[in-house]
Amino acid sequence: MSATNTDLTTLTATAAVDAIRSGDCSAREVFDAYRAAAAADDLNAYLWVADDAPSAPSEDAPLAGVPLAVKDLFCTEGVPSQAGSKILEGYRPPYTASVVARLAAAGAPLLGKTNQDEFAMGSSNENSAFGPVLNPWDRTRVPGGSSGGSAAAVAAGSAPWALGTDTGGSIRQPAALCGIVGLKPTYGTVSRFGMIAFASSLDQAGPLTRDVTDAALLLRQMVGQDERDSTSIGFPGEIGRPSAHSLEGIRLGVPEELSGEGLGIDAGVLETFNATLKLAEGLGATVQTCRLPHAPHALAAYYVLAPAEASSNLARYDGVRYGACVEDGGLVGMYTKTRSQGFGREVKRRIMLGTYSLSSGYYEAYYGSAQRVRTKIAEDFAAAFGTFDFVVTPTAPTAAFELGAKTADPMSMYVNDYCTVPMSLAGIPAISIPNGFDGGLPTGFQLAGPAFSENRILDAAFALEQAIGFDASGARRNLG
Amino acid sequence: MIDREQVLHVARLARLELTDEEVGRMSEELSNVLGHIEKIGELDLAGVAPTTHVVEVSNALRPDVVTPSLPRDIALAAAPAVADGGFLVPSPQADAIDE
Numbered sequence: 001m002s003a004t005n006t007d008l009t010t011l012t013a014t015a016a017v018d019a020i021r022s023g024d025c026s027a028r029e030v031f032d033a034y035r036a037a038a039a040a041d042d043l044n045a046y047l048w049v050a051d052d053a054p055s056a057p058s059e060d061a062p063l064a065g066v067p068l069a070v071k072d073l074f075c076t077e078g079v080p081s082q083a084g085s086k087i088l089e090g091y092r093p094p095y096t097a098s099v100v101a102r103l104a105a106a107g108a109p110l111l112g113k114t115n116q117d118e119f120a121m122g123s124s125n126e127n128s129a130f131g132p133v134l135n136p137w138d139r140t141r142v143p144g145g146s147s148g149g150s151a152a153a154v155a156a157g158s159a160p161w162a163l164g165t166d167t168g169g170s171i172r173q174p175a176a177l178c179g180i181v182g183l184k185p186t187y188g189t190v191s192r193f194g195m196i197a198f199a200s201s202l203d204q205a206g207p208l209t210r211d212v213t214d215a216a217l218l219l220r221q222m223v224g225q226d227e228r229d230s231t232s233i234g235f236p237g238e239i240g241r242p243s244a245h246s247l248e249g250i251r252l253g254v255p256e257e258l259s260g261e262g263l264g265i266d267a268g269v270l271e272t273f274n275a276t277l278k279l280a281e282g283l284g285a286t287v288q289t290c291r292l293p294h295a296p297h298a299l300a301a302y303y304v305l306a307p308a309e310a311s312s313n314l315a316r317y318d319g320v321r322y323g324a325c326v327e328d329g330g331l332v333g334m335y336t337k338t339r340s341q342g343f344g345r346e347v348k349r350r351i352m353l354g355t356y357s358l359s360s361g362y363y364e365a366y367y368g369s370a371q372r373v374r375t376k377i378a379e380d381f382a383a384a385f386g387t388f389d390f391v392v393t394p395t396a397p398t399a400a401f402e403l404g405a406k407t408a409d410p411m412s413m414y415v416n417d418y419c420t421v422p423m424s425l426a427g428i429p430a431i432s433i434p435n436g437f438d439g440g441l442p443t444g445f446q447l448a449g450p451a452f453s454e455n456r457i458l459d460a461a462f463a464l465e466q467a468i469g470f471d472a473s474g475a476r477r478n479l480g
Numbered sequence: 481m482i483d484r485e486q487v488l489h490v491a492r493l494a495r496l497e498l499t500d501e502e503v504g505r506m507s508e509e510l511s512n513v514l515g516h517i518e519k520i521g522e523l524d525l526a527g528v529a530p531t532t533h534v535v536e537v538s539n540a541l542r543p544d545v546v547t548p549s550l551p552r553d554i555a556l557a558a559a560p561a562v563a564d565g566g567f568l569v570p571s572p573q574a575d576a577i578d579e
Contacts (some may be wrong), residue, residue, distance in 0.1 A: 094554045188535040201533050230540035231533070300517045311494060318495070325560035331572040332495070340497040348496055352506060353513060355494040356482065369520045371530030376523070378531060410509050413514060414546050427534030451534075 008033040010476075013160040013214040017181050020064040025460060027058060030160075031109065034067050037158040038112045043134040043143075045153040047072050049112040052383060054104075061107025068108040069152050069159035070456045072116050074100050075194040076207075081202035083196040084116040084146075086129040086340030088323045098195025098226045099163065099339060106221040111159060116148030119314065120170055120198040122146050123416035126407055127346045134403075135444025136475040137441055141400040144174030144416075150208045151178040155475040161218055162208045167198050168302050169396075171206045176395035176444020179434040179459070179472050182208045184216045184420075186451045187427035188233040191226030199309035200231075202302075202424050208335040210472065212433060212462040214241050219454065236294030240455055242462035247283040253388030258419045265397040265419075268438030273394045276435040276445045279467045280392075290384045294376040298422040301377070302414065303414060304357050304370035305425075309352030310347075317342060335379050349410060378426040385450045390460060393419045395432040395444030413479025423448045431461050442470075460480050481511040 008030050011019060017027050031053040046069070058065040070076065073083040075093035082088040096104075103108065117127040125133040125148030128229045133148040135141040136156035147164030152173035154162050155322045164171040166184035175182025183206045190205045197203060207218040216239055225234035249367040259265070259273065277287050319325035319338030328338035343351070357366035364476075384391055396416055423430040428447035437443065445464070449457045487507045491498050498506060508510075552565055562570035 087530040091558060094550055094557065188537070227542045231535060231537060268486075294523070297520055297523060300520050303513060304517055304520075315495075321562060323559035323560075327570070329568045329570065334570055335495045336497045339495050343496075348498075348502075349506065349509060351494050351496065352487070352490050353510060356490045356510065356514075356536060356564060357517075359493060365521075366517065369523075369525055372519075372525040373494065373520055373523065374531040375528050376525070378534065401574055409512075413513055414513070416539060425534075464548055 005010035008048055009037050009157045012210050014217050014303035016066045017064040017161055017217070018110070020059055020066070028053060031065065031067050031111070034158065034160060036112055036367045038069070038153070041153065041156070041158045043136055043139070043156060044131050045114055045149040045156065045158060046112045047082065047130055047149070047430035050110055054109045057079050058109065061105070063103070063107035063217070065107050065109065066160050067111035067348070068103055069102055069114050069150055069162035071147050071162070071164050072113045072195040073120060074163060075196065076100055076110060076113065079110065080113060081196065083120070084118040084128040084130060084323065085342065085347070087317050087338070087343070089129070091323055095194060098228060099222050100194065100377050102224065103221055106226065108221070114162060116149055118347050119196070119310070120165055120167055121310070121346050121350055122147040123169070123173055123413055124406065125149065126343055126403065129344055131284060132403060135400045137179065137400065140302050141402055141441070142177065144177035144396070144400065145210060146170040148174045151175055151180060151182065152210050154178070154180050154210060155472065157476045160370070161210070162215050163205060165195060165203055165205050166209045166424065167202045167306060169417040170423045171208060172420050172430060172444065172446060173396045173416055175208055175432045176434070176442065179442030179470065179475055180208060180210055181212055181215045181431065181433050182206065183219060183431040184429060185219060185223065185454060186429045188231055189223045189235045189452070191229040191232045193228040193352040194200045194225055198304040199311040200313065201309060202306060212242055212458055212465045215431070216240065216458045222468050232308045235454070236452055242458040242464040244459040245466060247280055247460060247463050249284035250285040250371060250390070251388045252277070252280055252285050253384050253391045254287060255290050255292040255295060255391055255393060257292050257295040258422070260392040263397070265394055266399070266438060269394045269396070269398060269443050271435030272308060272438060272443045273445060276464065276468065277392070280464060283463055283467055290388055291382060292377070292380040292391070292422060294373060295422045297373050298377055298425055299414060299418055301370040301373035302417070302421040302425060303353070304366045305374065307350040307354030308367055309354070311351045311358065314347070324375065346410070374425045377422050381426045381428060383421070389398055389449065391448045392418070393446045395419060395446040399438040399441035399443055405459050419446060429454050429457055431457050433461050433465055433468070434472065435468050436470070481514055482507055
């Protein structure tokens, strides 16, 4: 323990970087404190925890050696990378995802791999082949998903920060349900190389952190063009440290399609949302209703496009090159048996849905139409950003729900992404910050901006965060 | 909306084998989801260009330089079965008769 005798795991990542830099503690002490916390995790947030820190000290690097929890689906050389699936059980890839390698080089060594919904398909973490993650605020409830292990670890204090991926809300929704910050960057700013693919035109890596400052610090080291991902474009300029204390001159648009009554958004969630809008006005922002006319159709378009891409991406799991293999005499029999026994229920459902919508006779009606809806949604946002700096919504329609509450009906699970999917389809950045409680459980406030507006989003989120003064200690008190 | 026969056809395309119970459940669940998806039909999408990708990138090319790739033994290390420096699979001959 450090000379100051504080529990190092109570520090934000930025504070830990500062403490290491000023000599108050060593990177080794920070790593060991988190290693112990991660090894003691009883939320099922981790699927693997590092034995030891890397031998080369990284205290001079930008992230000073503060370790990082990484969602299972990021390939990490020699370390289990299973995407929460039985079909990849025990798989140790021969290379490391670009963003993980980039962060390690920047001084954030791998702390552990976090649990997730299988192949990132889910909003509750109940689709993991390795069992559900528990919400640290209330262990009878889900942490959200698919990056639920990352969110729970950060909220509970067993990780200083974590990497997740967001395809339709998989960073923002678990961040909201666990009372932490989650940011989905502009599509293409962070390399997808080495991320086990779900839906390639939507998947994007992003930070899950205790506060907005930590999100900015981590994202700063994540962005960048990568020749191994031909869709990566990097970020123009640098991600700075957010410092705004006012929202003077900022125009917030509140889309009635994503925040109105009668949409299935819980009254308690709308209450914290409206309270945050009042705070924003107090900070100088103007708040007005805006329109995203096609947003109500985003979920439908998403559940065509994402499964279609998934059905193609997941064709690679056939028992030949890696992962599980079930022999059945012939080749097609081996493919079929391997896939049927290796994939879980939700993954099979999405493969079926995607295969169906891409099949002959249905392609234009489903896939073609969904791609056109995607165009309209991007146009809706472009029009809104002509008048407003940001579009703001509740992140998720409800606070954390009970384990098992939505597993019987796929549609009831899918609507968790109602407020987050439109931004994914448009490829624009969005952050979720904790903004209050509904029945003692955290709720999230989502702020979305135009492509590459991350610095402005982080600044506005920082100003709001200071005004909200969210008390995150409840997630740690419940630690066993 | 999607009956048992269609479910079996799609499962075959996707190389999935479903139990009888799974076929019934899949038919019900997919019909329910497709019912929601079909609300897209309410929109007038005539003349709207499809979006395949949100980012305008074309021809992302790197210099054509020879660099080392994954060594063969490492690429094969996670394979369920290997032979003669390659992935070993059952003969597709038997399938040709089934298909």
